[in-house]
Amino acid sequence: MEGGGIMKIKPLGDRVLIKPCEEKERTKGGIVLPDTAKEKPQEGEIVAVGEGRRTEDGKVVPLSLKVGDRVLYGKYSGTEITVDDQEYLIMREEDVLAVVE
Numbered sequence: 001m002e003g004g005g006i007m008k009i010k011p012l013g014d015r016v017l018i019k020p021c022e023e024k025e026r027t028k029g030g031i032v033l034p035d036t037a038k039e040k041p042q043e044g045e046i047v048a049v050g051e052g053r054r055t056e057d058g059k060v061v062p063l064s065l066k067v068g069d070r071v072l073y074g075k076y077s078g079t080e081i082t083v084d085d086q087e088y089l090i091m092r093e094e095d096v097l098a099v100v101e
Contacts, residue, residue: 009048009083011090016065017048018073018089018096041072041097044089053093063093070100 011017021043046069052062065071078091 011048011050013050014053014063014093015050015090016046016093016096018044018071019047020044020087020089042075043070043072043100045070065093065096072097072100
């Protein structure tokens with residue numbers, strides 16, 4: 001990459017790019033739980049969205065998610081990627097479980 005700039009990721013179609021929240025899970029006694037002990041949905045922030053889902057007749061249906069939305073997604077959803085030492089997930093909009101309001 002020229003000039004040491006930050007690489008830009010533009011999801012295609014109905015995919016979204018999520019920056020996972022890095023919150024440590026603690027029990028009431030202060031014990032940190034390993035990731036394998038947690039089965040609840042994960043939380044993250046949408047940092048990029050694709051143009052939308054293309055229908056069979058070629059029309060593009062825009063995504064309902066937008067940059068800045070805080071979302072919940074399944075623990076094993078999406079594909080992990082690393083950009084500039086930051087981990088992200090890329091997944092289809094349909095794999096996002098909910099928006100946190």
